[in-house]
Amino acid sequence: MYNILFEHLEEKINLSAGDKEIIKSYFISKILKRKKLLLQEGNVCHYMAFVAQGLLKSYNTDEKGNEYVNQFTPEGWWASDMNSFFSMQPANYTIDALEDSVLLLITSQDFENLTLRIPKMDRYFRLLFQNSLITKERRLVNSYMLSAEEKYKQLIESSLNLVNRVPQNLLASYLGLSPATVSRLKKKISLDHK
Amino acid sequence: MYNILFEHLEEKINLSAGDKEIIKSYFISKILKRKKLLLQEGNVCHYMAFVAQGLLKSYNTDEKGNEYVNQFTPEGWWASDMNSFFSMQPANYTIDALEDSVLLLITSQDFENLTLRIPKMDRYFRLLFQNSLITKERRLVNSYMLSAEEKYKQLIESSLNLVNRVPQNLLASYLGLSPATVSRLKKKISLDHK
DNA sequence: ACAAATAGTTGACTTAAATCAATTGAATTT
DNA sequence: AAATTCAATTGATTTAAGTCAACTATTTGT
Numbered sequence: 001m002y003n004i005l006f007e008h009l010e011e012k013i014n015l016s017a018g019d020k021e022i023i024k025s026y027f028i029s030k031i032l033k034r035k036k037l038l039l040q041e042g043n044v045c046h047y048m049a050f051v052a053q054g055l056l057k058s059y060n061t062d063e064k065g066n067e068y069v070n071q072f073t074p075e076g077w078w079a080s081d082m083n084s085f086f087s088m089q090p091a092n093y094t095i096d097a098l099e100d101s102v103l104l105l106i107t108s109q110d111f112e113n114l115t116l117r118i119p120k121m122d123r124y125f126r127l128l129f130q131n132s133l134i135t136k137e138r139r140l141v142n143s144y145m146l147s148a149e150e151k152y153k154q155l156i157e158s159s160l161n162l163v164n165r166v167p168q169n170l171l172a173s174y175l176g177l178s179p180a181t182v183s184r185l186k187k188k189i190s191l192d193h194k
Numbered sequence: 195m196y197n198i199l200f201e202h203l204e205e206k207i208n209l210s211a212g213d214k215e216i217i218k219s220y221f222i223s224k225i226l227k228r229k230k231l232l233l234q235e236g237n238v239c240h241y242m243a244f245v246a247q248g249l250l251k252s253y254n255t256d257e258k259g260n261e262y263v264n265q266f267t268p269e270g271w272w273a274s275d276m277n278s279f280f281s282m283q284p285a286n287y288t289i290d291a292l293e294d295s296v297l298l299l300i301t302s303q304d305f306e307n308l309t310l311r312i313p314k315m316d317r318y319f320r321l322l323f324q325n326s327l328i329t330k331e332r333r334l335v336n337s338y339m340l341s342a343e344e345k346y347k348q349l350i351e352s353s354l355n356l357v358n359r360v361p362q363n364l365l366a367s368y369l370g371l372s373p374a375t376v377s378r379l380k381k382k383i384s385l386d387h388k
Numbered sequence: 389a390c391a392a393a394t395a396g397t398t399g400a401c402t403t404a405a406a407t408c409a410a411t412t413g414a415a416t417t418t
Numbered sequence: 419a420a421a422t423t424c425a426a427t428t429g430a431t432t433t434a435a436g437t438c439a440a441c442t443a444t445t446t447g448t
Contacts, residue, residue, distance in 0.1 A: 068338050083328045123316040129323035134277045136330040143337050144262050144370035176338035178436055183397055372406055377427055
C-alpha cells in the first residue's frame with residue numbers, strides 16, 4: 001500500500017530504504033467508503049491524505065446549499081484543505097469519497113516533523129506544490145478566457161479518465177457550469193462530430 | 195537591495211551570513227522601467243524575478259487581443275511564468291512593469307543549483323508555493339461562487355493597496371470582469387454606503 | 389431483481405454581465 | 419502648457435449561460 005506512495009515520491013526525489021522506513025512511520029492508513037467524509041467544512045483539517053486507491057472530491061457549499069467542486073483527487077495525488085491544514089483554521093472545503101478509497105494520512109505536526117527530519121521531503125513538496133500551482137493558474141485563467149464550450153472540451157481532452165469516473169453534474173460543478181449547460185454542450189459536440 | 199530579499203526569506207527560514215553570501219551570488223539585479231517587458235508570451239521564461247521595488251503585472255492575450263491579467267507582483271513577491279521557467283516551454287504570459295521597478299533575477303539553472311547547495315531554499319519555496327496555492331485556490335473558487343459585485347468588494351477589502359496603485363481597467367481584467375461593469379459596481383457601492 | 393435515489397435531457401424563460409459607442413476626465417509626454 | 423494617449427463613465431442593446439420544471443434514464447443499495 002505504501003508502494004504507490006514511494007513510487008510517487010521517487011518521481012521527484014531519491015529515497016534510501018532507511019528513508020522509506022522513516023516516512024512510513026509518519027503515516028497512518030485509512031479506508032474511506034464511498035460517500036463518507038474525510039473532512040467537514042468548518043472543522044479543522046487535521047490530515048493531509050495521499051490517495052493510494054479510489055477517488056475523492058473536495059467542494060464547498062454556499063448559503064443556498066449549492067455545491068462547488070474544487071478538486072477531484074484520484075490515486076497518486078494528495079487531498080486536504082491546505083489552508084486549514086497548515087494554519088489550523090476552520091476548513092472551507094468538505095472532502096468526501098466518490099469511490100471506496102484507501103488513504104495514507106499524515107497530521108500537520110507530523111508533516112512538520114517529517115520535513116525537518118528528511119529535508120528532501122521539503123524538496124518533494126516544493127516540486128509538488130509548484131506543479132499544482134501551475135495547474136491551478138491554468139484553470140483560473142481558463143475560467144476567465146474560455147467559453148463554456150471551450151472549458152468542457154479542454155476538460156475532456158485533458159482528463160478523459162476523470163470524465164469517465166465522475167458524474168456529469170459534478171464535472172459541471174468543477175467547471176463552474178450548470179448541469180443543464182454541460183448536457184447541452186455534450187449534445188452539441190457530439191452533433192458537431194457527425 | 196538584497197535586504198528586502200533576505201527579510202522575506204527569513205520570514206520562513208533562518209540564514210547564516212555565509213548562506214546570504216551564497217544566495218546573493220546566484221542573483222543578478224535589473225532595473226525595469228514602467229511599460230518595459232520582463233517576459234514576452236511565446237518566449238521561454240529564463241528568469242524568476244524577486245521584486246525589490248515597484249510593481250509588475252503578468253497577463254495573457256487571446257486571438258482578439260484581449261488582455262487577461264493574471265497577477266500583480268508588488269515589492270516582496272516573486273514573478274515568473276512558472277510553467278515556462280521550470281519546463282523551458284514557451285511562456286503563456288507576458289510580464290511587464292506597471293511602475294519603474296528593481297528586480298533580482300535568478301535563472302532556472304541557478305535556481306536548481308541554489309536549492310541543491312542550500313536545501314533550506316527548497317523549504318522556503320515549498321512554503322512560498324504552498325501559500326500561493328492556497329491563495330490561487332481561493333481565487334478560483336471565488337471566480338465560480340461570487341457575483342461580480344462580491345468579487346469586487348472582496349478585492350477592495352483584501353487588497354486596498356493594490357487597488358490604489360493599479361488602474362481600474364486592469365483590476366477589472368484581473369477579476370475577469372469588463373471595465374464597464376467595474377465602473378458601475380464602484381458607483382453602486384458608493385451609493386449603497388450613503 | 390426491485391425500489392428508491394440520483395443523474396441526465398430538454399424546452400421555455402430569465403438574468404447578470406458583456407459589448408458597443410459616445411462622452412468626459414486624467415495622466416503622460418514632448 | 420498643450421497635445422496626445424489612456425482611463426472612466428454611462429446609456430442602449432445583446433448574449434451566453436443560468437434557472438425552473440417536467441420527464442426519462444441510469445445507478446445504487448437492499
